[in-house]
Structure formats: C-alpha cells, structure tokens
Amino acid sequence: MKKLMIALVAMVALTLGVKAQQITDSLTYTKDGMAIAKIKTSAVCEMCEETLEKAMAYEKGVKESALDVNSKILTVTFDPKKTSLEKIRLAITKTGYDADGMPADKNAYENLNACCKKDFIH
Numbered sequence: 001m002k003k004l005m006i007a008l009v010a011m012v013a014l015t016l017g018v019k020a021q022q023i024t025d026s027l028t029y030t031k032d033g034m035a036i037a038k039i040k041t042s043a044v045c046e047m048c049e050e051t052l053e054k055a056m057a058y059e060k061g062v063k064e065s066a067l068d069v070n071s072k073i074l075t076v077t078f079d080p081k082k083t084s085l086e087k088i089r090l091a092i093t094k095t096g097y098d099a100d101g102m103p104a105d106k107n108a109y110e111n112l113n114a115c116c117k118k119d120f121i122h
C-alpha cells in the first residue's frame with residue numbers, strides 16, 4: 001500500500017513537472033480561436049520593430065504582431081489552423097533575429113542594418 005502511495009505521488013509530481021514546462025511554450029487563445037504567442041527575440045531598436053512586424057504581416061496565418069522593444073517580446077496573434085508557433089519562430093529567425101531558443105539565420109542576420117545586430121554596442 002505504501003509503495004502504491006509513493007508511485008502515485010511520483011506520478012502526480014511528474015505530471016505537474018510536465019505542465020510547468022509547457023507554460024513557457026504556452027499560447028493564449030482569443031474567443032474566436034486565434035492563438036496569441038509571446039516570443040522572445042533579439043530585436044534592439046525601432047527599426048527592428050518595423051522589420052519584424054513587416055515580416056509578420058507577410059507571414060501566412062498571422063493576424064497581427066507587435067514588438068515591445070524594451071522586453072524584446074514579439075506578441076503574435078495567429079490562426080492555429082493555418083500556422084504554428086514553430087513556423088512563426090522560424091520566420092523570425094529567417095528575418096535575422098533569435099526567436100525564443102532558436103538562433104537567427106546567419107545570412108539574414110548579416111543583412112540586417114548595423115544598429116539592428118544584437119552584438120552592436122549601443
């Protein structure tokens with residue numbers, strides 16, 4: 001009986017652990033079924049904001065996006081039936097910026113304006 005309890009507690013702990021991990025990747029949803037993702041980027045200035053928001057405007061399934069330059073968080077509202085968080089992150093890396101854990105595409109990064117590179121000393 002005691003063993004069963006231990007197994008049960010371990011299982012609950014495991015489930016909670018998995019849940020906690022998912023939160024970092026979590027999306028919120030609007031009433032009409034749109035998903036909202038908050039993606040950490042390597043953007044540094046208003047020009048990055050324009051570049052990223054423009055790239056998102058052309059991205060399939062994306063309804064709107066807004067970058068907060070201070071926190072570098074890009075908030076993207078998208079249709080989960082047409083695209084996914086992974087695809088959006090990929091599009092961000094192809095624009096030249098890091099997206100959460102994904103590193104920026106090298107060539108795209110090289111093509112960024114000098115002031116938009118994360119290594120640039122401001």
Ligand SMILES: [Cu+2]
Pocket residue numbers: 043044045046047048049115116117
């Ligand atoms: Cu910039």
